[in-house]
Amino acid sequence: MNDQTPRPQIDHAKALIKVKAFGLNRMDLFQREGHYPVPPQAPKTLGVEFSGIIEELASESESSFKKGDAVFGLAYGGAYAEYIAVSTHMLIHKPDELSWEQCAGIPETWITATQAMYLIGGFKPGKSILWHAGASAVSIAGQQLSSANGASAVFATARSDDKTEFCVKELGSKAAYNTETTDWAAEVLKATDGKGVDIIVDYIGPQTFAGNLTAAARDGRIVNLASLSGPSFKPGMAEPNFGLFVGKRLRMEGSSLRSRDEDYQGKLRDQLHDHALPKFKDGSFKVLIEKVFKWEDIQDAHRLMESNKTKGKIICTIS
Known part of the structure; x- marks a missing residue:
């Protein structure tokens, strides 16, 4: 935990997000072990789904987002961090009905x-x-x-x-x-x-x-x-x-999702927003969480995923 990674820079349609929580996925284990083909635009830092607050917006960002908005979204990588730079085309406004932890377990x-x-x-x-x-x-x-x-x-x-x-x-x-x-x-x-x-x-x-x-x-x-x-x-x-x-x-x-271009992923984001988000809000759809860890305990979180005993998402929070 002593290594420091510079805060990401944003351009074009990207936003800088202060991460509140992120979800674990099986691909994280493979990437950690060097067995996952990471897209060229992805940072070395693990993690593809997160929730957090917008700190900055680049000039071409979607107009529906503003500084201070609570959001969740999908990224090519970099979610295991305090800050992440991600396209606003892959963000969704966080509903009040859902927690940071629940939202971090939705996108991927x-x-x-x-x-x-x-x-x-x-x-x-x-x-x-x-x-x-x-x-x-x-x-x-x-x-x-x-x-x-x-x-x-x-x-x-x-x-x-x-x-x-x-x-x-x-x-x-x-x-x-x-x-x-x-x-x-x-x-x-x-x-x-x-x-x-x-x-x-x-x-x-x-x-x-x-x-x-x-x-x-x-x-x-x-x-x-x-x-x-x-x-x-x-x-x-x-x-x-x-x-x-x-x-x-x-x-x-x-098929894989992570290797798809932003336009392809963006259309799926829109479908998630339009058809699934209302059901999350009214409780019809449930984000089932197995366990929440502090991000300092990420090794324990990975061990739990490796055990193959879970029934739901593993989430890490950043305080």
């Missing part, structure tokens, strides 16, 4: 879920959807979005019974399956009368690949956002039936 997770569902998955009311890693922050957001926006059925997977129970009781999923103890793909087919699900959002990669092909419906879409089970198939993993790709006319697409 809810925008990623929106991107996966709509822009990649082609979600429309009446479609069914499965969220892997159901107790992760993005899937917590995704299950709420799916239910609220007219999914015919929402399913989830997780690696423990308490997490699958959490998905059903707290998030409203029709069913959730423990991937350690059940043939989740077979259970999904059974629950859908053999049809399968229209959209699968996956972070696991090789370990769930074969099951995804089985559980997907004809003309289904599989959205891959990460590969937590590693970059390649390992002994003991189920062998995929590649004939299902053709037989079911499946589409699989990988």
Whole structure:
């Protein structure tokens, strides 16, 4: 904590934010270990989502923002800090109904879920959807979005019974399956009368690949956002039936949010603001927080995330 980083400079449409809280994400762990491809415009400092107060505005900033405004937003990096410089195109005014901690847990997770569902998955009311890693922050957001926006059925997977129970009781999923103890793909087919699900959002990669092909419906879409089970198939993993790709006319697409340009991210910010923010205000959507740390205890926060035992966001506050 003795190293000092200069206060960021702002230009064009950027604002200087005094950070009140920031959210942790799995990518932070990978970046810390040198395994995450950081965008060229990102600073070395970790962190992509935050809440705070505007201290300065550059000349091309959005006119709806002014000095002293309470905001939250998404950045390419630099949120683990007392100050962050970020485009005003990626900011949202903080509602009075939400705390600094809650707002810091919204941008990355809810925008990623929106991107996966709509822009990649082609979600429309009446479609069914499965969220892997159901107790992760993005899937917590995704299950709420799916239910609220007219999914015919929402399913989830997780690696423990308490997490699958959490998905059903707290998030409203029709069913959730423990991937350690059940043939989740077979259970999904059974629950859908053999049809399968229209959209699968996956972070696991090789370990769930074969099951995804089985559980997907004809003309289904599989959205891959990460590969937590590693970059390649390992002994003991189920062998995929590649004939299902053709037989079911499946589409699989990988995607990431952080590597997208500002225009792309800005459109997702607008969608979050227009469609989700009212539901945060009235309590329909919930930001579920596992634990709040002081930012001096960031190592403990990372250890908690590494434990894979959380059901919600990990947040750090800066006093």
